[in-house]
Amino acid sequence: MRFNGEISNRNEEEKENDRISQSCSIGLGFPHPQKLVVGYALTSKKTKSFLQPKLEGLARNKGIFFVAIDQNRSLSDQGPFDIVLHKLSGKEWRRLLEDYREKHPEVTVLDPPDAIQHVHNRQSMLKDVADMNLSDCYGKVGVPRQLVIKKDPSSIPDAVSKAGLMLPIVAKPLVVDGSAKSHELSLAYDQFSLAKLEPPLVLQEFVNHGGVLFKVYIVGEAIKVVRRFSLPDVNKCELLHNAGVFHFPRVSCAAASADDADLDPGVAELPPRPLLERLARELRRRLGLHLFNIDIIREHGTRDCFYVIDINYFPGVILSF
Numbered sequence: 001m002r003f004n005g006e007i008s009n010r011n012e013e014e015k016e017n018d019r020i021s022q023s024c025s026i027g028l029g030f031p032h033p034q035k036l037v038v039g040y041a042l043t044s045k046k047t048k049s050f051l052q053p054k055l056e057g058l059a060r061n062k063g064i065f066f067v068a069i070d071q072n073r074s075l076s077d078q079g080p081f082d083i084v085l086h087k088l089s090g091k092e093w094r095r096l097l098e099d100y101r102e103k104h105p106e107v108t109v110l111d112p113p114d115a116i117q118h119v120h121n122r123q124s125m126l127k128d129v130a131d132m133n134l135s136d137c138y139g140k141v142g143v144p145r146q147l148v149i150k151k152d153p154s155s156i157p158d159a160v161s162k163a164g165l166m167l168p169i170v171a172k173p174l175v176v177d178g179s180a181k182s183h184e185l186s187l188a189y190d191q192f193s194l195a196k197l198e199p200p201l202v203l204q205e206f207v208n209h210g211g212v213l214f215k216v217y218i219v220g221e222a223i224k225v226v227r228r229f230s231l232p233d234v235n236k237c238e239l240l241h242n243a244g245v246f247h248f249p250r251v252s253c254a255a256a257s258a259d260d261a262d263l264d265p266g267v268a269e270l271p272p273r274p275l276l277e278r279l280a281r282e283l284r285r286r287l288g289l290h291l292f293n294i295d296i297i298r299e300h301g302t303r304d305c306f307y308v309i310d311i312n313y314f315p316g317v318i319l320s321f
């Protein structure tokens with residue numbers, strides 16, 4: 001990411017070190033004390049992908065030390081920590097952390113468990129975007145029309161037609177809990193096949209967007225945007241001649257980068273920076289989160305009509321800017 005303009009004649013490794021090093025102190029609003037202790041509570045997969053030796057080394061040079069939290073011991077007996085960085089699921093962990101926050105208001109918990117829970121539900125995660133109704137001279141940002149189905153799959157076709165949702169429809173598990181299953185989605189082409197879906201679900205209108213999605217990573221005040229391949233457009237003819245439900249395990253994952261692809265310029269053009277800055281600032285405030293990403297698509301055939309389709313807490317590549 002270009003923070004203050006990049007110096008062009010340095011080698012790639014030096015540039016990458018700078019990027020990682022800046023990520024350690026960017027925009028989270030902390031002063032630069034002599035020593036900063038970050039307690040972390042992450043799954044082993046997340047520890048491996050996030051806490052790479054290089055990041056730890058560069059952080060150490062800046063006086064930032066990462067210390068593993070033992071979830072089986074009282075948090076107050078560990079540390080002391082300046083910051084607690086966490087991504088673990090479960091009620092018990094949330095309770096421990098809430099107790100700790102009450103007893104230690106001086107410690108910055110990234111981020112508060114309640115604020116994270118809000119984006120673990122696909123119904124509540126997009127509410128703030130919908131409420132913002134963001135529209136300025138750089139474009140419009142909304143959310144696709146959606147409907148929540150808690151139970152009874154046989155009621156879905158009627159519910160969809162009553163709500164006036166257009167086909168095709170993307171069905172997503174209502175709760176995001178870190179499991180592979182919570183990332184499995186389905187695309188339904190006809191109304192009757194909707195009864196085959198398995199609630200609890202969020203049903204969302206599929207928005208044609210040229211097969212490319214923008215992932216906007218937000219770390220405090222810093223923003224980084226990447227392009228990923230996404231589901232292709234569905235045209236009217238396909239819709240007429242196809243029926244059924246199609247299942248997809250994981251779309252637009254890190255391996256689906258489209259940053260170096262040869263794309264139609266109208267599809268590839270990134271959303272305007274001022275629009276993203278406004279959206280990120282407003283969402284940071286409303287969600288009360290410092291580490292998250294938003295998935296945005298541009299309605300195909302438009303220049304400035306955007307939809308937020310997903311918000312993820314502390315996602316994969318967040319600190320490898």
Ligand SMILES: Nc1ncnc2c1ncn2[C@@H]1O[C@H](COP(=O)(O)OP(=O)(O)OP(=O)(O)O)[C@@H](O)[C@H]1O
Nearest residue numbers: 144170183204205206207230231251252309310312
């Ligand atoms: N309303 C929509 N219109 C068009 N395509 C969509 C829509 N919703 C989702 N998609 C496609 O499905 C993919 C997965 O959807 P979504 O991002 O909501 O799921 P997720 O499992 O939470 O993803 P992530 O891995 O980012 O957490 C998107 O990357 C996009 O390609």
Ligand SMILES: O=P(O)(O)O[C@H]1[C@H](OP(=O)(O)O)[C@@H](OP(=O)(O)O)[C@@H](O)[C@@H](O)[C@@H]1OP(=O)(O)O
Nearest residue numbers: 046176177178179253254312313314315316317
């Ligand atoms: O590991 P990956 O790179 O796939 O990161 C993914 C991350 O998994 P991790 O937190 O276990 O790393 C996911 O978290 P859960 O919802 O499953 O908790 C979610 O945030 C995805 O959006 C991330 O993908 P990205 O948006 O960055 O492509």
Ligand SMILES: [Mg+2]
Nearest residue numbers: 252295310311
């Ligand atoms: Mg997504």
Ligand SMILES: [Mg+2]
Nearest residue numbers: 176310311312
């Ligand atoms: Mg998601």
